[in-house]
Amino acid sequence: MKKPWSGRFKQSTDTLMEQFSASISFDRRLYAYDIEGSIAHCQMLAKCKIISQAESKKIVGGLKRVLKEFESGKFQCDDRLEDIHMNIESRLTELVGSVGGKLHTARSRNDQVCLDIRLYLRDEVAEIVQGITQLAKTLLQLARKHTDTIIPGYTHMQQAQPILLAHHLLAHIEMLVRDRERMEDAFKRINVMPLGAAALSGTGFPIDRKYTAKLLNFPEVSHNSIDSVSDRDFAIEFCSASGILMMHLSRFCEEVVLWSSCEFGWLELSDAYTTGSSIMPQKKNPDAAELIRGKSGRVYGNLVSMLTLMKSLPLAYNKDLQEDKEPVFDTVDTVKVSLAIFEGMMKSAHFKKIPLDRVDISGFLTATDMADYLASKGVPFRQAHEITGQTVAYCIASGKTLQDITLKELKKISPKFNADVFDHITLENSVQKKNVYGGTAKKQVLAQIARLEKKLKIKSTIGEKK
Ligand code: ARG
Secondary structure, three states: OOOOOHHHOOOOOOHHHHHHHOOHHHHHHHHHHHHHHHHHHHHHHHHOOOOOHHHHHHHHHHHHHHHHHHHOOOOOOOHHHOOHHHHHHHHHHHHHOHHHHHOOOOOOHHHHHHHHHHHHHHHHHHHHHHHHHHHHHHHHHHHHHOOOOEEEEEEOOEEEEEEEHHHHHHHHHHHHHHHHHHHHHHHHHHOOEOOOOOOOOOOOOOOOHHHHHHHOOOOOEOOOHHHHHHOOHHHHHHHHHHHHHHHHHHHHHHHHHHHOOOOOOOEEOOHHHOEOOOOOOOOOEOHHHHHHHHHHHHHHHHHHHHHHHHOOOOOOOOHHHHHHHHHHHHHHHHHHHHHHHHHHHHHOOEEOOOOHHHHOOOOOOOHHHHHHHHHHOOOOHHHHHHHHHHHHHHHHHHOOOOOOOOHHHHHHHOOOOOOOHHHHOOHHHHHHHOOOOOOOOHHHHHHHHHHHHHHHHOOOOOOOOO
């Protein structure tokens, strides 16, 4: 088969080399964006009188036919034509004749491929932003149901202080809100029009880059033709924001796995998002959470692939850059499905009633409150901490908890203890006392729910078509 670049070649390409350099098996996914970009480019060429209106009409008509062939599954991709760009151009020429060859005037595949990835990522990032919002909304629903449920908060995976379950869920929502902001921010740098850079130095044809940008709904054109064809920062930023998002999901997944274990027994996952064991009939495994936790690894891997791909790469275009697509595509696929599965898993899950004696298994969850009590009576906090520490040691030695130690025993440790101490160390009062902005008191948690509700209601404007 004759290559579009075959003019200076005498021998044909080695067959293995042909397969090795072909990207069509994966960049095929860009077909709609490639055609959209080509239509805009062609209309711009006509507007600038570089080709005639009649020629433009013919080419645009042909491109639309090619699009239909893709959509109906009729398009035959050919490895020998390397990539999506040459496959489409070659078919176009078959359909409309030699005028199809005018489409590539004032353009190179170097700027064309950048445009395609940017168009593609614009749509995908907009979808991911919606997925994050949807998940955050579902979690907010769940938080609303649990503004009275007390759970132990942990540090070092040891029981630390009582908190509201809603408060804990809101912590995860805060992370997701930042993930959404990171995606929206990456979108700004994706949303730049590179066409017109051609191979690397621009073009001698009197094109109108701003017109192409307008047709494709880009607010900005790139400012340096060399950078335009070399830059993949925008894709790296996307992979990085995705890595952080997956890291957040993996932390939540870890908790879902723990909470649904019989040792915790807090969370019941639905049958729809769990699987059984082929040998142990009693098993109901939290596979959805485990898989998302596991998939965070490949998303980090994709980020590292992209960074390594770009490291030390000289300007401008190098064929290495063809390797950017698979990590980006895999990141998009993994993030989208993880968000959807996580949302479904949490929407169909329910928290079981957690009895208070199960909340305070250690028996010392409100030790800080005891120290705070003493501090509020004028004992310096360090001393109050020491006295409470002695109280805990005494309890452990005598097989008691803070709840069943008597005032007489307490007075022996410190005369500062009075009968009102017991009020200070109930789980409920401990929670309600944390009435600082951002704290776990119900009043604060309700305020944060209202704030997040408002925030999530604001529709993201990214990715909106004209
Ligand atoms: N398939 C190529 C890629 O993805 C398109 C650009 C090829 N440019 C070139 N000069 N060979 O990077």
